[in-house]
Amino acid sequence: MATDPAELINRAKAWLAEDPDPETRGELAKLIEAEDTDELAARFAGTLQFGTAGLRGELGAGPMRMNRSVVIRAAAGLAAYLKAQGEGSGLVVIGYDARHKSADFARDTAAVMVGAGLRAALLPRPLPTPVLAFAIRHLGAVAGVEVTASHNPPRDNGYKVYLGDGSQIVPPADAGIAAEIAAVGPLDGVPRPAAGWETLDEAVLAAYLERTDAVLTPGSPRDTRVVYTPMHGVGRDTLVAAFARAGFPAPVVVAEQAEPDPDFPTVAFPNPEEPGAMDLAFAAARAAGADIDIVIANDPDADRCAVAVPAPGTPEGWRMLRGDEVGALLAAHLVRKQASGTFATTIVSSQLLSRIAAASALPYEETLTGFKWLARVDGLRYAFEEALGYCVDPEGVRDKDGITAALLITELAAELKQAGRTLTDLLDDLAVEFGLHATDQLSVRVEDLSLIADAMRRLREQPPTVLAGLTVSRADDLTQGTETLPPTDGLRYYLAGSPEAGIESARVVVRPSGTEPKLKCYLEVVVPVASPEALPEARTTAAAALAAVKRDVSAAAGIDA
Numbered sequence: 062m063a064t065d066p067a068e069l070i071n072r073a074k075a076w077l078a079e080d081p082d083p084e085t086r087g088e089l090a091k092l093i094e095a096e097d098t099d100e101l102a103a104r105f106a107g108t109l110q111f112g113t114a115g116l117r118g119e120l121g122a123g124p125m126r127m128n129r130s131v132v133i134r135a136a137a138g139l140a141a142y143l144k145a146q147g148e149g150s151g152l153v154v155i156g157y158d159a160r161h162k163s164a165d166f167a168r169d170t171a172a173v174m175v176g177a178g179l180r181a182a183l184l185p186r187p188l189p190t191p192v193l194a195f196a197i198r199h200l201g202a203v204a205g206v207e208v209t210a211s212h213n214p215p216r217d218n219g220y221k222v223y224l225g226d227g228s229q230i231v232p233p234a235d236a237g238i239a240a241e242i243a244a245v246g247p248l249d250g251v252p253r254p255a256a257g258w259e260t261l262d263e264a265v266l267a268a269y270l271e272r273t274d275a276v277l278t279p280g281s282p283r284d285t286r287v288v289y290t291p292m293h294g295v296g297r298d299t300l301v302a303a304f305a306r307a308g309f310p311a312p313v314v315v316a317e318q319a320e321p322d323p324d325f326p327t328v329a330f331p332n333p334e335e336p337g338a339m340d341l342a343f344a345a346a347r348a349a350g351a352d353i354d355i356v357i358a359n360d361p362d363a364d365r366c367a368v369a370v371p372a373p374g375t376p377e378g379w380r381m382l383r384g385d386e387v388g389a390l391l392a393a394h395l396v397r398k399q400a401s402g403t404f405a406t407t408i409v410s411s412q413l414l415s416r417i418a419a420a421s422a423l424p425y426e427e428t429l430t431g432f433k434w435l436a437r438v439d440g441l442r443y444a445f446e447e448a449l450g451y452c453v454d455p456e457g458v459r460d461k462d463g464i465t466a467a468l469l470i471t472e473l474a475a476e477l478k479q480a481g482r483t484l485t486d487l488l489d490d491l492a493v494e495f496g497l498h499a500t501d502q503l504s505v506r507v508e509d510l511s512l513i514a515d516a517m518r519r520l521r522e523q524p525p526t527v528l529a530g531l532t533v534s535r536a537d538d539l540t541q542g543t544e545t546l547p548p549t550d551g552l553r554y555y556l557a558g559s560p561e562a563g564i565e566s567a568r569v570v571v572r573p574s575g576t577e578p579k580l581k582c583y584l585e586v587v588v589p590v591a592s593p594e595a596l597p598e599a600r601t602t603a604a605a606a607l608a609a610v611k612r613d614v615s616a617a618a619g620i621d622a
Contacts, residue, residue: 076089111135113230129169154206182259191458315342357369396421
């Protein structure tokens with residue numbers, strides 16, 4: 062890292078000289094002219110690292126920001142990697158969302174691929190990420206790129222890479238691509254022709270929509286009334302079209318969030334999980350009256366799906382289901398459909414799925430966090446992760462898909478409605494059958510990333526032995542890997558139950574986020590439920606235990622809850 066001001070200015074000038082984007086050139090020129098060495102040091106402290114999440118970061122000039130120069134280098138490195146793998150004449154499909162610079166980054170990628178001798182095809186317009194994941198397999202591509210920062214803040218963008226199987230990259234491919242990116246020389250040496258790639262027509266979207274029908278049972282009830290928000294993202298048109306094909310009533314779309322808007326003006330963070338993000342959807346549901354059955358939200362690139370259910374007596378009148386709850390509901394629905402194949406989830410998601418699978422003699426697997434791992438499970442039939450990601454048609458989309466997940470949960474709601482029941486009723490049934498699996502999360506966003514490293518180090522040096530009065534019966538440092546998991550930066554604690562407290566078991570997993578400056582602690586408490594009448598007491602017990610676990614984990618890590 063350059064600390065000498067003169068060297069820093071020289072590095073910035075060298076970057077400026079080859080920056081192809083007038084906007085970031087102007088931004089950087091002002092910083093150089095002002096001799097703003099603090100800001101320049103932040104932007105030139107290294108390079109944005111390419112990993113299994115691809116690239117993701119704040120937009121702006123310099124190697125530590127997302128910009129056209131960084132993307133051109135990433136595309137050139139990917140092209141070199143594909144050629145080294147013997148795929149030098151293959152097709153690369155490129156999709157993008159509606160964020161700032163997404164279309165520019167997509168076109169730059171297409172130009173670099175063509176300049177390197179590969180074939181390139183752009184999706185016709187900003188579309189959901191699952192359409193890109195589908196298109197890779199549908200078109201027989203050797204790789205795919207999606208320009209998106211998913212549910213990150215408006216100032217961010219990202220670059221997600223898929224290989225020819227339609228799933229996101231994992232090691233060692235990420236390191237191989239990163240090495241090729243590092244080897245890219247001056248940008249004027251990267252051929253970028255002005256044409257030569259294909260812009261796909263609507264046929265690829267039509268094929269995706271046709272495939273969405275496969276997740277539903279022919280002749281199943283379709284009378285669910287839905288309020289839907291795309292959260293200023295790209296999901297609306299695709300979801301509405303999928304609902305129309307399926308024969309569901311047209312969703313009531315939240316007007317204030319209906320159009321793609323890269324500034325996400327109505328939300329602090331465009332993530333359905335964030336406090337306040339669903340307020341407008343709940344208001345729309347209240348305004349629509351009692352005939353609304355569920356509320357559905359996609360995140361901005363529509364690969365995630367959030368679901369809310371009526372909650373009479375609460376101020377909002379609606380309750381957001383946790384990803385773990387939706388994951389269990391979809392699993393139960395697929396079991397009832399007699400689905401066969403492996404059910405899978407991640408080490409930070411609820412263990413309820415393992416019990417649902419076992420009860421139906423279905424294979425079950427746990428992977429590290431992320432669909433890049435889940436998509437590679439042998440014989441996969443269904444996968445979910447607690448962060449609102451669900452894969453319900455792995456043969457069509459080998460990634461999380463917020464459109465098909467929305468269709469399937471809407472079908473389930475319709476079937477239950479026909480029987481005079483609700484999603485909440487089914488969750489109660491699952492709790493009685495398998496125990497109440499109550500989950501919560503302690504998520505701490507930081508400005509200084511060293512705070513996350515400090516918390517992880519503190520937990521390793523002074524590991525907790527008791528949390529919420531429950532003995533830590535086993536502690537796993539996941540940096541060592543396990544028989545079934547590759548190494549990752551994480552800690553996992555299994556807590557012994559307490560019959561006196563009415564708790565069967567508990568589990569805590571702590572890890573740094575792979576895509577945001579957050580430390581995440583995933584908490585689960587299992588409480589046995591003897592009968593439906595015992596559910597209120599079980600929920601009270603679980604809530605108190607989760608609060609105590611959260612408090613003690615926060616103290617042990619030295620972070621504010």
